[in-house]
Amino acid sequence: MPLNLTGRGMSSELHEAYGEELEMLAADFASAQARQDPTIVQADLKALLQRTGAVLDPSSDEYHEAGLAILRAHVRAYELKLERQRGKIVATPAPSADRGPKLSEAFEAWKTGSGTRGSRKPSPKTLLEAVYAVRRFTEWHGDARLGDITRAMGREFALALAKVPTGLPDSLRQTPLRELVKKEKELAHLPPVHSGTINKSLNILSAIVSHAEAGGGLDAVPGGFRNPFGKGVKLDTDRREADPRQPFSAADLKSIFGVGVFRDGDRPTGGAGEAAYWLPLLALLSGARQGELAQLRVMDLAEDAESGVWYLDIGTAGGRSIKTASSQRRVPLHPALVDIGLLRYRAGLVAAGAKPEASLWPALNIEREAQPAGAWSKWFTRFLRKTVGIEDPTKVFHSFRHTLKRMARDAGLHEEMHDALTGHAGGGGVGRGYGRGFGLKAMAAEMAKIEVPEVVRGLRWSATGPGEARRQ
Structure with a gap:
């Protein structure tokens, strides 16, 4: 297995895993743009309207066009990320001064570590779990800026994850979260996900946000900033509950x-x-x-x-x-x-x-x-x-x-x-x-x-x- 001997940059394993995630997300947003369906960026649109004070009827053409404009920006952003993944130098845009970096940007910074001597980078297993958590959150709420993510959004996301069972067939593993939730009744025969598994995704998202906060990326958020994936968001776990996997008779x-x-x-x-x-x-x-x-x-x-x-x-x-x-x-x-x-x-x-x-x-x-x-x-x-x-x-x-x-x-x-x-x-x-x-x-x-x-x-x-x- 190749080793990163300098302690800087990204290992080949992390680069490959991140590249696969980028290609998948880019395809999802491109597909939405081809269908002229801005549902995937609905959270971004709502956050924009809330921040600017604008009022648009969700059934109006103006609301639809605003969503498409945001969707086009996402598609272009992922095109640039893929270019960077292939080795091209692409400058990272400066984050909004008052809302902080987007979740995808915070994730990219988190996965490479702080850069200080002795700091830990996420293990390959943790990285894969993080890729899953970030992908699912983005599918549900869009690639929101950290300052726009509320605890209510975190709770809504956790409840959505709770509706997706374990043991999904291969044909559904890459299905967007909103589509999976719609199939809840069809998938009722599969084992339910454990609350501890959901909390693991929330913990990873919390760590990504904390890394951005420690780096000063959220200092300018008006009214101070509170991690939206902290206490009050995670699901209650009965520690006495048996593992769903049973012993052999x-x-x-x-x-x-x-x-x-x-x-x-x-x-x-x-x-x-x-x-x-x-x-x-x-x-x-x-x-x-x-x-x-x-x-x-x-x-x-x-x-x-x-x-x-x-x-x-x-x-x-x-x-x-x-x-x-x-x-x-x-x-x-x-x-x-x-x-x-x-x-x-x-x-x-x-x-x-x-x-x-x-x-x-x-x-x-x-x-x-x-x-x-x-x-x-x-x-x-x-x-x-x-x-x-x-x-x-x-x-x-x-x-x-x-x-x-x-x-x-x-x-x-x-x-x-x-x-x-x-x-x-x-x-x-x-x-x-x-x-x-x-x-x-x-x-x-x-x-x-x-x-x-x-x-x-x-x-x-x-x-x-x-x-x-x-x-x-």
């Missing part, structure tokens, strides 16, 4: 681990070789997240010199990414993983010449940091739905993590211990990182108490399984 596990991948040595092409076999097992018996497992290197499956305990080293070394600081941890191997053959598998890689820093899953193509196993994830979902036959949308790869948590409770492990094992920032706040909380030997003893599902006990990995030559 005993019957589910019997179906998953009873198919050819685990019984006959089948290795479907999309499953990336041995990753198809080991990632589900590791997720079930370690509680690790899919992205954490996908990024493991040979050296990350290691033996502790002091205790002799084999463990998974989940962290950021070697360019890996993790969800939160509490995710950094060492997870002792469950004895069943050793019995099945994980250490034999590792030994085979080393014997074949694999370097310590090489991937533990040579056939798995690690993609962007935000979703390291994106293609593999899609394969697993197809595998789960079509091959295994589990169609419940609340049961996904992450359900293995929930299943491990449930098995840990059934085994009598207290909450702080299985939070430490899974890297979950639970209420206890104990055992969250290296050198804190529980020792590896004690964690291994607790891990061994977790009873392995019967369907998994008899599994044995073979380098040349009977289905080795079959590819699906």
